[in-house]
Amino acid sequence: MTIKMEETKNPLRNIVKSEFPYKGRIIDVRVDTVKFPSGSEKIREVVLHRPAVAMLAEDADGGVYLVKQYRHAIDAEIYEIPAGLVEDGEDPACTAARELQEEIGLRPGRLEKIAEMYSSPGFTTEKITLYYAAELAASKLPEDEDEYIKVRRFLPDELDVLVRSGAIRDGKTLAAYYWLAARRGGR
């Protein structure tokens, strides 16, 4: 796993010990002992995670594509915008185009970067590049094995109802939805 970190010389980054208690498939855990300016020492737990992409795909009629999938970590089936992990050396925009074809069978003619966001900077390196995808054309790539996902298209009003009901519980998906709502001129 390659994680590119921004190097700082922050006075709060006085690491006196660093250990890797777990190295796994999609995450590694690093535990740093940090000495603060006050003299006290504390540990900081870091979950190393690959960068990811997520795509708000909107068609010419305002339809937005969500995937419903079972998420083991939270033991629930939830709606999310299409997303995926960036492979080593892959351009995030290429990941975005590839994942859209794998997950919803559409290739974006236009891909606009909305933002780069850390999903939870208090403990993990995971960074998601969020895209707006448009000018969608049919183009299906095979899905990963054991991905059991259902794709659904929502019109603006349907999506508003879904969000207001609390059915959308994924951070990146809510961020994308509010972004779109702001762009459409408010809800």
Add this chain to the structure above:
Amino acid sequence: MTIKMEETKNPLRNIVKSEFPYKGRIIDVRVDTVKFPSGSEKIREVVLHRPAVAMLAEDADGGVYLVKQYRHAIDAEIYEIPAGLVEDGEDPACTAARELQEEIGLRPGRLEKIAEMYSSPGFTTEKITLYYAAELAASKLPEDEDEYIKVRRFLPDELDVLVRSGAIRDGKTLAAYYWLAARRGGR
């Protein structure tokens, strides 16, 4: 650490083995071996994390309060809306009011739940309850030790510039910003 999970009987949740390779301060790691309907077995890594709250605090003049703090995991100092972890047995709304007093020295007269969002449901249980806080009154509670945070108030135009420049890189903060932009009737 108490994590409340929604129980499902999802056919994709056939856990044949479960291990805890790391139990730490703010996270535990659980590794499950899952047998899929296809017959294949895969591992699923889960980072157990306490629930959190985050607050978009807006004063009567449209000023929004952000805290700038060094985040060890990403080795960078970033702007975020005030946030904190929910203590065992604590009502998230109480956490929100407490953290606002600790971090920005203001107590909300009104607290409106915007959404509950999983920060990254692919691998972690962390759920953030996002609030809109208003009718702010001066009320300072002491900060946690070794919290080196700076508070800054941004007017709507200043915040727009900050987001457009890419300086806001925290997921919950961007979600809150877009939510506010949509409510204000678009950017």
